[in-house]
Amino acid sequence: MSFATALTDEMSLAGAIHRRNVRIRLYVALMMIDVIAISLGFLVASLFRDGQWLSFSGIDLAYPILPIYLIIAFNSEAYGRDALTSGTISLRRSLTPLAITFFAAMTLIFFFKAGPELSRVALAIGMASSAVFMAAMRMTLVIMVRPTAAPKLVAELLIVDDKTREEWSEPQLCDTVFSKEVGVEPDLENPYMLHRLAELLAKYERVVVRCAPNRQHDWALLLRGAAVDGEILIPGFGSLGVLGLTDFKGRQTLVVAQGPLSYRDMFKKRMLDLLITVPLVIALTPMLLLIALAVKLDSPGPVLFRQERIGRGNRIFHILKFRSMRVESSDAKGNTSASRDDKRITRVGGFIRKTSIDELPQLLNVLLGDMSLVGPRPHALGSLAGDQLFWEVDRQYWQRHALKPGITGLAQVRGFRGATHRDVDLKNRLRADLEYLHGWSLARDISILFRTAAVLVHKNAY
Known part of the structure; x- marks a missing residue:
């Protein structure tokens, strides 16, 4: 069974929590790709020049370079959802930190006067080889993930507030709950009901609510405090304080809330x-x-x-x-x-x-x-x-x-x-x-x- 097929099967059977865990594992896979790419790059460099030219005071130069790169890459969002689904973004967010790391290493070599002990040519070969390996492996991961897991990387929930299950005739494209069945409603004066809603939403990152116009404002307020990306699936939006427009399974939605922290x-x-x-x-x-x-x-x-x-x-x-x-x-x-x-x-x-x-x-x-x-x-x-x-x-x-x-x-x-x-x-x-x-x-x-x-x-x- 191919990686892509296995991943598709896993995602199709996964619940909301499992989908999120799969995405985290893919982030870890990106990190491992970068670590392997840099390790292979310096291995290639050691074949061109003796390994001693990549060692300062007995410490292989790859060891300090790896944490420096990972810190810069982490802060450059090299391990995010976009880096899994877009080859261009993935390369930009990984190769730019690698270039910054190279110049940082050159600065340290100059500062510590390590020129006689280290080969700048060997370092350049190591970083260039790392870039080639990194680009190739990241693009391979994106190609495998994009058509299979990418559409399902986000744990989505649709809350239907204006219909019962018997009245609902549309296909179920994601996890769907009916507010009357699960006992949740936009009651802003009932903390225990809000607790039940919080328990329901805890597994999800994107929550779409279909509701009557007279309840949209209360739902919008609740979603803003729920630490999720929240949207209202209705034609009119009144005074919701809409953050933007997007689509949900081919239908237009209003973005009324976004989780405050990535x-x-x-x-x-x-x-x-x-x-x-x-x-x-x-x-x-x-x-x-x-x-x-x-x-x-x-x-x-x-x-x-x-x-x-x-x-x-x-x-x-x-x-x-x-x-x-x-x-x-x-x-x-x-x-x-x-x-x-x-x-x-x-x-x-x-x-x-x-x-x-x-x-x-x-x-x-x-x-x-x-x-x-x-x-x-x-x-x-x-x-x-x-x-x-x-x-x-x-x-x-x-x-x-x-x-x-x-x-x-x-x-x-x-x-x-x-x-x-x-x-x-x-x-x-x-x-x-x-x-x-x-x-x-x-x-x-x-x-x-x-x-x-x-x-x-x-x-x-x-």
């Missing part, structure tokens, strides 16, 4: 979380144990407080905190914000809340993948701004959940924290959260982490 950006954000959180948890373990002991001795009850919060894609998760209130008066739904002289707060609780120490167990939420170090703060389901639930104040509220919630965020470093006595308190946070959502960068996350040190102790923290 896989590359999600990988970078997750790596930042782990690189900081893992050593931080190890270093803070003695202090965490002492705080846990203090909480336990101060008042009866569990050390940790678990509460339902709204997370990425409007999915509900349980946030962890050191318990700062008496068990009998804890507010599981978060209907009542803590006040300055709140009688529910224990002696230890008052200290750990003012210093934000009560938030430290959320590092475990970060390790579990429910949260990130930086992002919109997750709110309790019953949180009120004045006498209104948060999502009743502004219907854009659900959009802030397109990213993982964070231990800290842009709103927090700008001073928007504490009780929300007025609707403007929520609107200020929402404005900052949406600004962060639409302008995410790794540098901004790092900046927010540094700025957080200045607001750990805050006048509104009680």
